[in-house]
Amino acid sequence: xALALIAALATSVDARADQPIEIFDAHLHYNWEPAPTYQLNxxxxxxxKNRITxxxxxxxxxxxxxxxxxxxxxxxxxxxxxxxxxxxxxxGTWFKDPVIFDLVEEEFKRGYYRGVGEFHLSGSAxxxxxxxxxxxxxxxxDLYLHAHADAEALEILxxxxxxxxxxxxxxxxxxSTERVAALLDKYPxxxxxxxxxxxxxxxxxxxxxxxxxxxxxxxxxxLIGSDTWVPERWQRYSEIxxxxxxxxxxxxxxxxTRIAHGNARSLFALK
Numbered sequence: 141x142a143l144a145l146i147a148a149l150a151t152s153v154d155a156r157a158d159q160p161i162e163i164f165d166a167h168l169h170y171n172w173e174p175a176p177t178y179q180l181n182x183x184x185x186x187x188x189k190n191r192i193t194x195x196x197x198x199x200x201x202x203x204x205x206x207x208x209x210x211x212x213x214x215x216x217x218x219x220x221x222x223x224x225x226x227x228x229x230x231x232g233t234w235f236k237d238p239v240i241f242d243l244v245e246e247e248f249k250r251g252y253y254r255g256v257g258e259f260h261l262s263g264s265a266x267x268x269x270x271x272x273x274x275x276x277x278x279x280x281x282d283l284y285l286h287a288h289a290d291a292e293a294l295e296i297l298x299x300x301x302x303x304x305x306x307x308x309x310x311x312x313x314x315x316s317t318e319r320v321a322a323l324l325d326k327y328p329x330x331x332x333x334x335x336x337x338x339x340x341x342x343x344x345x346x347x348x349x350x351x352x353x354x355x356x357x358x359x360x361x362x363l364i365g366s367d368t369w370v371p372e373r374w375q376r377y378s379e380i381x382x383x384x385x386x387x388x389x390x391x392x393x394x395x396x397t398r399i400a401h402g403n404a405r406s407l408f409a410l411k
Contacts, residue, residue, distance in 0.1 A: 160385055161396060164194035164217075164404035166367025167258065167286075167309060167335045170204035173227055177371040177401050186374075190381045192216065194404060196307070196365065198223040198258055198286070200230075202247055209252060219408050221255040221286055222247045224274070231260050234273050244274060248281065254408060257286025258309050266293035266300075272344045275300040284407070286333075291315060291323065298327050305329040307363065307407075317350040324361055331403065335367035340387060349391045359395040363404050389400075 170176060170183065178186075187195070194217040199205045205220045223232060224240045234240045244256060256278050261271065266289065278285050279301050287297060287308040298304055311332030312320055317339070322331060323357065334340065340351045364384050369375050388396040404410070 143338040160191050161388060161400045162191050163364065163381060163384065164196075165192050165406050166196045166307065166363035167333050167367045168195045168197055169223075169258075169368050170199045170208055170213040171369070172203040172207075172282075173200050176204060176207075179375055180207055180211060183208075184211065184216070186377050187213075188215055188331075192381070193401060194219065195411060196221060196255075196286070196404070200225045200228065203265075206250075207336065217410050219254050219404075219410075220252055221257050221284070222253050222257065224259050234259060235261060235265055235268050238270065241273055241277075247275075249370055253283065255284035255286055255307070255321060257284075257307070258288050259286070260362075261287060261289045261297070263290060263292045264296070266296035271297070272300040275304050278305075279303045288334050291319060294323065294327075294330070303329075306331070308332050308334045309365075309367075311362075312335070312337075317354050321354060321357070324358055324385060331361050331363055331407065333363045333365050334384075334399075335365045342407045345383075345386055347387045352391070355391055355395055355399065359398045360403055360406070362399045364399060 159403060193215060196219050197205045197208045198221045200223055202223055205223070209220055210217050222244050224234045224244055226243065230237070230240065242292070247253065256274060270380070275285065275297055284305045284307055285297065286307045286309060287294065289297065291312060292307060294306065297306060306329065308330055311334055313336060320332065339348060342348055366377055366380050368377065373380070384400070388400055
């Protein structure tokens with residue numbers, strides 16, 4: 141009986157070891173403008189197929205996030221953020237439009253949001269009263285900010301309120317690793333999300349020395365995401381996740397686990 145139990149446990153461990161590393165998708169859009177490209181059952185099946193166990197969910201408008209929250213899908217934890225956009229044109233005007241702040245306040249009344257974003261800011265566009273109100277609102281209500289921002293805008297956001305907590309979408313795109321490191325050092329409450337981030341791997345898919353060093357230095361400061369902002373990203377979803385897993389496998393397991401899902405779970409106090 142004991143030998144049978146040991147054999148069964150060994151088989152179970154082997155089965156888990158054969159599974160791909162679970163991923164928390166920390167940059168997901170389920171846009172409903174004018175209508176979703178994929179139905180909810182298709183999206184949930186895609187998550188299951190790719191072993192996505194959690195998502196940071198936003199949408200334009202927020203109807204898509206409401207739908208994801210209502211699914212209560214088994215094995216999937218949904219962390220909803222308020223998107224300050226109704227239509228795509230809001231991307232270029234939200235930071236000076238008081239109506240958008242009203243939208244944020246109204247959405248927050250739903251009682252389940254954990255952050256505001258993803259929103260877009262470049263340079264001095266971040267230096268407006270509307271943006272400061274949004275940052276202060278997030279701090280007051282213990283919300284994260286999900287900012288698609290260049291380095292200048294990121295610094296302005298932190299200047300608005302040093303208590304802000306920011307998930308930095310795309311981690312500066314092509315910003316040098318030295319500059320990324322300097323900003324992470326300067327702002328302990330900034331985490332880098334890595335969708336569309338260039339330079340992580342070389343032409344053969346090998347992790348570059350600069351990024352390996354960055355991950356080893358800051359194993360608790362990075363997240364990964366799909367950024368499904370257009371249908372093509374949904375079509376490539378499995379490929380995107382496979383690309384992440386390819387370079388995650390080149391890292392020590394404890395660091396890969398942190399980046400793949402552990403850091404997101406820590407941020408949002410998920411089990």
